[in-house]
Amino acid sequence: MATITLETLTKQFDSTTAVDAVSLTINDGEVLGIVGPSGCGKTTTLRLIAGFETATEGTIQYDDEDMTHVPPENRNVGLVFQGYALFNNMTVRQNVTFGPKMHGVRKQERRERANELLELLDIRELADRAPQTLSGGQQQRVGLARALAIEPRILLLDEPMTGLDAQLKRSLRRELGELLDELDVTTLYVTHDQEQAMAMCDRIAVMNDGHVEQVSTPADIYESPANEFVANFIGTTNIVATNTLAGAVDTETAPDQGSTQNGHRQLAVRPDDFVVGSGPIEAQIANLFYLGEQVQLIVTTGDGTELTVHCDRFDADGLSVGDQITMDVETSRIHAVNETQ
Amino acid sequence: MATYDTGSLSARFGRQFVKLILVTTVIFLSLPVLLTFVSSFAAQWVGPLPSGFLTFTNWGDVIGGTGVGADVSVGSSLLYSAGLAVAGVVINICVGVPIAYAVARYDFWGRSWVNVFAILPLAPGIILGIAFLRAYPDLSTSGIALVIGYSLLKAPYMVMAVQSSFQSMELRRIEESSRSLGASWLRTFLTVIVPNAKEGIVAGSIICWTLAAAEFNFSYIVYSRGTPPLSIFLYNNITNASFLNAAAAVSVFFLLIALVTIALQLVGNQAAVRRL
Numbered sequence: 001m002a003t004i005t006l007e008t009l010t011k012q013f014d015s016t017t018a019v020d021a022v023s024l025t026i027n028d029g030e031v032l033g034i035v036g037p038s039g040c041g042k043t044t045t046l047r048l049i050a051g052f053e054t055a056t057e058g059t060i061q062y063d064d065e066d067m068t069h070v071p072p073e074n075r076n077v078g079l080v081f082q083g084y085a086l087f088n089n090m091t092v093r094q095n096v097t098f099g100p101k102m103h104g105v106r107k108q109e110r111r112e113r114a115n116e117l118l119e120l121l122d123i124r125e126l127a128d129r130a131p132q133t134l135s136g137g138q139q140q141r142v143g144l145a146r147a148l149a150i151e152p153r154i155l156l157l158d159e160p161m162t163g164l165d166a167q168l169k170r171s172l173r174r175e176l177g178e179l180l181d182e183l184d185v186t187t188l189y190v191t192h193d194q195e196q197a198m199a200m201c202d203r204i205a206v207m208n209d210g211h212v213e214q215v216s217t218p219a220d221i222y223e224s225p226a227n228e229f230v231a232n233f234i235g236t237t238n239i240v241a242t243n244t245l246a247g248a249v250d251t252e253t254a255p256d257q258g259s260t261q262n263g264h265r266q267l268a269v270r271p272d273d274f275v276v277g278s279g280p281i282e283a284q285i286a287n288l289f290y291l292g293e294q295v296q297l298i299v300t301t302g303d304g305t306e307l308t309v310h311c312d313r314f315d316a317d318g319l320s321v322g323d324q325i326t327m328d329v330e331t332s333r334i335h336a337v338n339e340t341q
Numbered sequence: 342m343a344t345y346d347t348g349s350l351s352a353r354f355g356r357q358f359v360k361l362i363l364v365t366t367v368i369f370l371s372l373p374v375l376l377t378f379v380s381s382f383a384a385q386w387v388g389p390l391p392s393g394f395l396t397f398t399n400w401g402d403v404i405g406g407t408g409v410g411a412d413v414s415v416g417s418s419l420l421y422s423a424g425l426a427v428a429g430v431v432i433n434i435c436v437g438v439p440i441a442y443a444v445a446r447y448d449f450w451g452r453s454w455v456n457v458f459a460i461l462p463l464a465p466g467i468i469l470g471i472a473f474l475r476a477y478p479d480l481s482t483s484g485i486a487l488v489i490g491y492s493l494l495k496a497p498y499m500v501m502a503v504q505s506s507f508q509s510m511e512l513r514r515i516e517e518s519s520r521s522l523g524a525s526w527l528r529t530f531l532t533v534i535v536p537n538a539k540e541g542i543v544a545g546s547i548i549c550w551t552l553a554a555a556e557f558n559f560s561y562i563v564y565s566r567g568t569p570p571l572s573i574f575l576y577n578n579i580t581n582a583s584f585l586n587a588a589a590a591v592s593v594f595f596l597l598i599a600l601v602t603i604a605l606q607l608v609g610n611q612a613a614v615r616r617l
Contacts, residue, residue, distance in 0.1 A: 102523030
């Protein structure tokens with residue numbers, strides 16, 4: 001395990017800057033998530049840390065050791081891909097012992113290590129099976145066991161749950177979270193799935209267009225997004241002007257930082273922070289979606305602003321498209337946001 | 342839901358028609374092979390069909406080298422061709438697999454040209470043979486010329502078979518996983534990439550060996566003395582021997598091809614079974 005430090009890390013492909021002066025620290029034993037839209041540079045950052053891309057500028061340190069130009073086979077990183085990339089010419093056990101074998105671990109010891117990991121991941125009975133005969137969830141566990149078998153300084157997970165069904169994702173998320181806690185291994189988890197990242201990571205870095213927009217705990221990022229991009233990317237957010245919330249917002253105490261648009265400050269309000277039933281904000285239901293535990297209302301306020309509102313399914317009883325409703329929102333739930341540069 | 346007109350001609354007779362075409366084609370293509378093989382056990386063939394079954398005289402003549410009017414036995418010619426083809430396949434594997442990997446895995450300048458050059462030797466053997474004679478006149482009288490020629494002529498089949506195997510794999514991720522686990526590039530290639538492409542390599546080897554062992558055009562142009570390759574042996578001697586002797590010689594070759602094909606497939610299947 002190690003503390004990983006990226007200093008003004010930059011990667012350019014011809015004229016495109018995929019990673020732009022990223023500085024980031026992954027603390028020893030921490031699970032750091034990188035989230036962001038496709039093409040934001042999160043996978044390139046992971047590949048730079050793994051050594052599969054060469055940095056154009058900046059440095060990568062594992063503890064105090066400069067690893068910027070060290071080849072991937074000498075970095076001791078565990079890597080789990082979306083497709084797991086298991087070696088189909090080997091059994092599950094051979095896959096798991098492959099890494100230790102490359103590191104010169106004796107046969108008996110690597111066999112014991114593999115058995116331990118297969119036991120830990122609850123796939124001991126699959127040891128002699130071929131990877132291609134396993135289900136997606138089982139393959140994911142094998143991929144993880146293989147990556148952990150080399151006792152990596154950092155575990156890199158690149159969209160490891162993409163392609164699995166929702167139920168399996170949920171159960172694996174819990175298991176993987178518990179496992180990473182138990183092993184206390186430094187982990188970088190790259191995903192476009194913000195829900196997975198929120199549930200599993202100690203901290204999250206939100207990337208956009210090669211930059212890191214915000215690094216913080218999941219709760220902080222959700223509750224206090226640094227800018228409009230983060231507010232929109234993490235969860236659903238209504239970005240509105242102060243006058244839209246007139247009556248609900250005490251303009252004296254409302255957040256006064258942030259940018260202005262057409263003379264009004266930009267405010268962010270989460271859909272589930274609205275209370276439907278009474279309050280000073282009047283709106284008409286333009287659309288209504290039943291989501292299961294919640295109902296999503298798309299409403300239009302008097303000034304024509306469209307808001308997304310979530311309410312409990314019992315509170316939405318009897319509501320239909322075209323109905324006039326009233327809503328309230330606590331000032332403390334409103335955050336000023338800067339426009340994304 | 343889509344509905345189908347079960348009364349139409351294609352719905353009523355389509356399947357039977359396709360079956361009929363398929364069976365007719367298979368019979369048409371396999372009849373000469375079957376007839377040759379069967380006639381090799383006949384004593385004579387004067388009417389429309391061979392007669393005088395069952396005799397091993399023709400096979401005895403061929404294997405003993407007494408009946409086909411040749412100064413060498415078919416056995417030595419057959420072994421010589423088989424050896425040349427094996428050597429050609431070894432070269433094809435050593436050169437074709439890395440080329441197929443490079444083209445399938447990496448994006449580099451001139452990639453499409455490398456691909457074109459790997460497939461270019463599909464040129465007729467007679468052309469390559471003449472070019473070979475001109476370029477390497479000293480080499481052309483030895484078996485080395487035949488081995489190089491066979492491997493050049495058959496390389497596209499190896500490259501294409503292995504390339505299709507590589508294209509069905511997540512090459513980049515497999516390679517990167519292996520390297521992150523501590524394996525060097527070369528070790529990754531030899532212990533992970535190549536074994537994963539075993540099916541393609543076996544298929545390519547079967548095709549290359551079979552075609553090389555029977556290659557006539559290139560052999561005819563380049564061969565000058567010594568033990569003749571099988572195709573030259575058959576060509577030289579069929580006219581000097583009875584058809585039934587020639588049929589036995591060809592049947593020996595068919596059998597050898599069948600045996601090699603089955604053996605190589607068993608190697609491929611064994612790898613697959615071991616994984617299950």
